[in-house]
């Protein structure tokens with residue numbers, strides 16, 4: 582797709598990127614079939630191709646306005662369109678430069694900016710969010726049913742094993758995950774410990790940057806990336822860690838993009854690329870251990886027919902964002918679980934980071950649709966790989982929604 586960049590935008594860093602990215606699109610429309618928002622609204626402007634046209638018009642000098650912002654805001658950045666596109670259009674990068682330009686040229690009203698800032702402040706700071714969750718848990722009986730459903734249950738994380746192995750990996754603890762389900766990272770550490778790998782936490786690391794990045798604070802996202810690189814670098818430089826492990830696929834998708842995001846920063850470009858290169862989803866790390874994990878499970882600890890019947894929801898950030906598929910399902914099968922097939926497993930559940938707070942109607946419609954398919958398999962449990970999906974789905978069903986590592990650990994012999 583040829584784009585005649587407007588003269589006043591020729592000097593911007595976004596314009597060069599946009600021109601290259603737009604060139605790959607051949608308008609075929611294959612992506613429409615797998616776009617969740619197009620499936621819901623049937624509006625071409627809520628499809629990848631429609632949004633690409635809006636971004637192209639933006640860079641060609643069309644006055645930015647409400648309509649463009651409305652349709653770009655409604656995009657989940659789920660990247661299902663990237664999995665479908667036969668021309669290899671890097672849609673996420675394109676919508677990113679489009680949104681960045683739009684934020685500069687068409688600032689949001691004060692109320693919308695304050696709402697986004699409040700989301701960043703509350704969710705992006707682990708201590709603040711953790712305190713809010715603990716207060717919610719304490720007063721849950723007093724809360725209206727709908728609000729209480731969104732408060733995560735109190736969970737004990739269990740002990741974190743002492744680092745004792747020569748093989749070491751770093752884990753990103755994340756910002757919301759430790760408060761919502763502190764048992765995920767701890768379970769990953771215990772399972773890896775049994776396999777001869779120590780998973781270590783690095784105190785100064787924090788939010789991966791996705792939250793500011795996707796709420797219009799581009800610079801805040803880059804700052805979060807630099808802070809994490811600084812935190813991890815001593816371990817990497819000393820050759821002490823062989824991977825940076827992500828237990829939330831939304832964070833993994835972001836950290837794997839650090840190299841691209843900081844490529845023009847001379848102080849960080851090289852280290853950012855190294856960090857992205859070392860980053861692995863937990864399922865990628867554990868996949869080679871599948872036989873050893875299966876061998877650890879005595880027949881009596883394998884799930885019975887009812888417990889074995891589960892549904893696994895593959896997050897978009899894993900299957901589309903990272904193009905990582907099948908490992909978690911294989912590991913679950915190796916432990917005796919039977920993930921059931923269901924329709925539209927490629928479609929987003931509507932969580933998408935802060936999307937559920939910023940686009941509640943579309944988000945709720947996608948959640949209902951996803952849960953309809955998942956619960957239709959009559960699972961004893963829904964497994965997933967991203968804390969956002971987990972909390973979002975759990976808010977509307979009594980069937981437990983857990984990270985798959987917790988299901989696997991539950992079958993291992995007690996240490």
Ligand code: SF4
Nearest residue numbers: 606607609610612666
């Ligand atoms: S499938 Fe790819 S090339 Fe075709 S319209 Fe969609 S983004 Fe463009």
Ligand code: SF4
Nearest residue numbers: 616656657659660662
């Ligand atoms: S990222 Fe998802 S919601 Fe956005 S255009 Fe692509 S498929 Fe549609």
